[in-house]
Amino acid sequence: xxxxxxxxxxxxxxxxxxxxxxxxxxxxFTVKVHGSQTRASGDPYxxxxxxxxxxxxxxxxDTDTIATALLHDTIEDTVAxxxxxxxxxxxxxxxxxxxxxxxxxxxxxxDHTKQAENFRKLLLxxxxxxxVLLVKLADRLHNMRTLHYLDSEQKRRRIASETMEIYAxxxxxxxxxxxxxxxxxxxxxxxxxxxxxxxxxxxxxxxxSGDDTVDRVSAQLQNTLAEAGIEAEVMGRLKRPYSIWRKxxxxxxxxxQLSDVIAFRILVKDxxxxxxxxxxxHAAYPMVPGRFKDYISTPKRNNYQSLHTSVIGPDKLxxxxxxxxxxMHEIAEYGVAAHxxxxxxxxxxxxxxxxxxxxxxxxxxxxxxxxxxxxxxHTKLSMFQDQVFCFSPKGDLIALPQGGTPVDFAYxxxxxxxxxxxxxxxxGRNVPLRExxxxxxxxxxxxxxxxxxxxxWENFVVTGRARSAIRRFxxxxxxxxxxxxxxxxxxxxxxxxxxxxxxxxxESVLSSTKRKDLDDxxxxxxxxxxxxxxxxxxxxxxxxxxxxxGRVVPLSRVRGRKAKPAPAVPIRGLAPGMAVxxxxxxxxxxxxxxxxxxxxxxxxxxxxxDCDVLKQFSxxxxxxINVAWDPERDGxxxxxxxxxxxxxxxxxxxSRLTAVIAQNAGNISNLRITDxxxxxxxxxxxxxxxxxxxxxxxxxxxxxxxxxxSVERVRG
Ligand code: MN
Numbered sequence: 001x002x003x004x005x006x007x008x009x010x011x012x013x014x015x016x017x018x019x020x021x022x023x024x025x026x027x028x029f030t031v032k033v034h035g036s037q038t039r040a041s042g043d044p045y046x047x048x049x050x051x052x053x054x055x056x057x058x059x060x061x062d063t064d065t066i067a068t069a070l071l072h073d074t075i076e077d078t079v080a081x082x083x084x085x086x087x088x089x090x091x092x093x094x095x096x097x098x099x100x101x102x103x104x105x106x107x108x109x110x111d112h113t114k115q116a117e118n119f120r121k122l123l124l125x126x127x128x129x130x131x132v133l134l135v136k137l138a139d140r141l142h143n144m145r146t147l148h149y150l151d152s153e154q155k156r157r158r159i160a161s162e163t164m165e166i167y168a169x170x171x172x173x174x175x176x177x178x179x180x181x182x183x184x185x186x187x188x189x190x191x192x193x194x195x196x197x198x199x200x201x202x203x204x205x206x207x208x209s210g211d212d213t214v215d216r217v218s219a220q221l222q223n224t225l226a227e228a229g230i231e232a233e234v235m236g237r238l239k240r241p242y243s244i245w246r247k248x249x250x251x252x253x254x255x256x257q258l259s260d261v262i263a264f265r266i267l268v269k270d271x272x273x274x275x276x277x278x279x280x281x282h283a284a285y286p287m288v289p290g291r292f293k294d295y296i297s298t299p300k301r302n303n304y305q306s307l308h309t310s311v312i313g314p315d316k317l318x319x320x321x322x323x324x325x326x327x328m329h330e331i332a333e334y335g336v337a338a339h340x341x342x343x344x345x346x347x348x349x350x351x352x353x354x355x356x357x358x359x360x361x362x363x364x365x366x367x368x369x370x371x372x373x374x375x376x377x378h379t380k381l382s383m384f385q386d387q388v389f390c391f392s393p394k395g396d397l398i399a400l401p402q403g404g405t406p407v408d409f410a411y412x413x414x415x416x417x418x419x420x421x422x423x424x425x426x427x428g429r430n431v432p433l434r435e436x437x438x439x440x441x442x443x444x445x446x447x448x449x450x451x452x453x454x455x456x457w458e459n460f461v462v463t464g465r466a467r468s469a470i471r472r473f474x475x476x477x478x479x480x481x482x483x484x485x486x487x488x489x490x491x492x493x494x495x496x497x498x499x500x501x502x503x504x505x506x507e508s509v510l511s512s513t514k515r516k517d518l519d520d521x522x523x524x525x526x527x528x529x530x531x532x533x534x535x536x537x538x539x540x541x542x543x544x545x546x547x548x549x550g551r552v553v554p555l556s557r558v559r560g561r562k563a564k565p566a567p568a569v570p571i572r573g574l575a576p577g578m579a580v581x582x583x584x585x586x587x588x589x590x591x592x593x594x595x596x597x598x599x600x601x602x603x604x605x606x607x608x609x610d611c612d613v614l615k616q617f618s619x620x621x622x623x624x625i626n627v628a629w630d631p632e633r634d635g636x637x638x639x640x641x642x643x644x645x646x647x648x649x650x651x652x653x654x655s656r657l658t659a660v661i662a663q664n665a666g667n668i669s670n671l672r673i674t675d676x677x678x679x680x681x682x683x684x685x686x687x688x689x690x691x692x693x694x695x696x697x698x699x700x701x702x703x704x705x706x707x708x709x710s711v712e713r714v715r716g
Contacts, residue, residue, distance in 0.1 A: 031046045033074050073104075141182060192245075199244050217314055233268075237264075270325055274307055278323055293307070296324075401463060406424030417445055424445050486525035486526030490506070493533055594609060644683070646682050647682075650707065660701050
């Protein structure tokens with residue numbers, strides 16, 4: 001255990017301006033409050049926070065971080081509380097200690113390995129100050145170093161696999177390679193002691209056979225470089241047992257086949273010298289093809305820079321080599337902690353060069369902002385900062401984008417849960433469905449079988465999954481609206497032609513109309529993909545020829561159908577019993593000026609006086625008949641008018657359209673959607689009306705509806 005004076009001195013060594021008094025007080029405080037508590041090793045408990053602080057001095061971290069390390073278990077394990085820490089050590093340290101405490105409380109609630117990635121992200125997202133994470137990693141490192149003191153094998157294994165799955169990858173992600181290597185090796189010892197032992201024995205054998213290979217190759221390399229006039233620091237090492245094990249596993253090779261267990265690192269003064277060194281090494285030893293990588297011209301995402309190559313060294317040993325500058329090395333070894341060293345390089349100006357820019361930027365951000373999110377964004381951890389991670393009651397971790405709500409959460413668990421959610425409890429408290437969730441929230445969804453998704457949910461959900469499920473549901477609802485509308489249109493068409501209609505008969509026309517089932521047929525008619533007339537023609541193909549030519553309605557039949565005493569077609573100037581039909585091009589209405597055209601064998605077609613089609617008959621005046629609407633008619637024989645309308649695309653809008661027409665005594669005989677966007681429907685609707693005034697009443701009533709944005713009468 002580091003003594004008080006040793007710890008303080010090691011900090012002062014890299015930071016002469018460090019707050020000595022704060023460090024001393026933190027040391028004394030932790031010894032006092034942990035008091036007689038002991039560790040599994042039998043050591044006093046306070047030895048642990050002191051060791052953790054010691055680990056962090058290796059990364060040359062600032063006073064606040066070292067003090068946080070000393071105090072990191074006091075809130076959780078002793079009588080000390082947040083206020084006390086704040087009072088004695090200031091708000092910064094209190095906040096950091098609180099952050100570490102929160103991380104420690106998060107236990108991996110579910111032991112599914114698939115959760116590991118989410119759990120790592122949760123830790124990152126919760127470490128809104130990167131120093132919290134550094135302390136947590138050092139804490140875990142010391143606990144792993146003393147893991148063997150724990151009696152329970154089960155507990156040791158759990159902690160070791162958690163380290164392997166969660167903490168080692170975390171250390172790697174933020175660039176703390178040293179910590180990652182050691183964590184992996186300690187966990188490996190616990191999880192597969194035999195495997196590790198066998199590798200150590202082989203390494204020992206390699207070391208014992210002949211002289212020390214690492215030293216010998218190292219000396220040779222030094223010579224080679226010196227001859228080329230390159231000043232370099234050469235460091236050789238046998239690879240860590242765990243990384244050798246991994247390599248053997250990944251490549252399914254035996255230890256004998258695995259020659260590159262030795263790795264060298266060559267540190268030089270600048271970038272140009274890196275390439276010069278590479279040239280000298282390749283000139284001296286044959287390179288292994290396919291292993292060269294230039295991470296200097298193309299740095300890794302975490303700003304790692306280095307040249308990698310493999311050569312066949314002395315004794316035909318394959319040797320891995322990394323060539324980089326000293327500053328690249330610091331970034332590679334210490335990751336995000338590296339910038340603290342620059343911060344601590346008091347007085348010394350930052351060295352120039354593009355590769356330092358991100359460090360300078362980090363420093364500026366750290367010094368000029370207290371906004372941890374902005375800091376994290378620049379440390380490339382932003383990918384976790386824009387997510388929130390919440391627990392299900394079973395302990396599963398659900399990742400959502402920032403701003404995620406209970407509805408997003410419910411849909412992330414299961415579509416059925418989303419479709420039936422009525423409210424939510426977050427950390428035991430009832431919250432509205434639109435409430436934004438936070439990291440670590442425990443979310444319970446309350447469901448009801450009677451609930452259906454509300455279109456208003458779309459305004460606050462943030463996941464595509466929730467949004468598309470809500471839309472899918474609403475489309476489904478719309479579909480049933482179309483089915484009902486289609487049924488209405490078909491009923492009317494059939495009755496107007498004097499036919500009965502039932503489902504059995506409609507089913508018989510499915511194949512000829514290329515519809516897969518009854519709903520598809522009805523919905524198709526409702527959407528206007530086919531008309532009621534099409535269905536009728538399919539049901540009674542023999543009558544089809546008539547409908548192709550025109551809608552010829554014998555007077556007697558019209559009379560019979562409507563069972564009214566008044567003249568069926570209220571037009572004067574025609575011989576009784578004469579077949580007459582209204583043209584489909586202009587839809588003449590009572591009240592308008594009309595003209596009759598005789599079609600031989602088919603009767604008379606009525607057009608409006610201004611219909612364009614009449615031009616076709618301009619050279620056959622003998623076919624023109626002077627007709628007029630009969631003012632005496634009783635108004636029970638409706639004519640079809642056509643309107644074009646634009647309706648807002650929202651639930652209920654279509655039924656509103658049909659309701660308004662029905663309330664005004666109009667009858668929809670056909671409806672066809674001509675255009676459809678995410679916001680509007682454009683459609684043509686055929687309505688049976690008494691006369692032109694009736695139509696204008698309906699149009700006016702429709703125009704008064706907020707969901708209907710325009711209505712016009714159309715011809716043709
Ligand atoms: Mn601890």
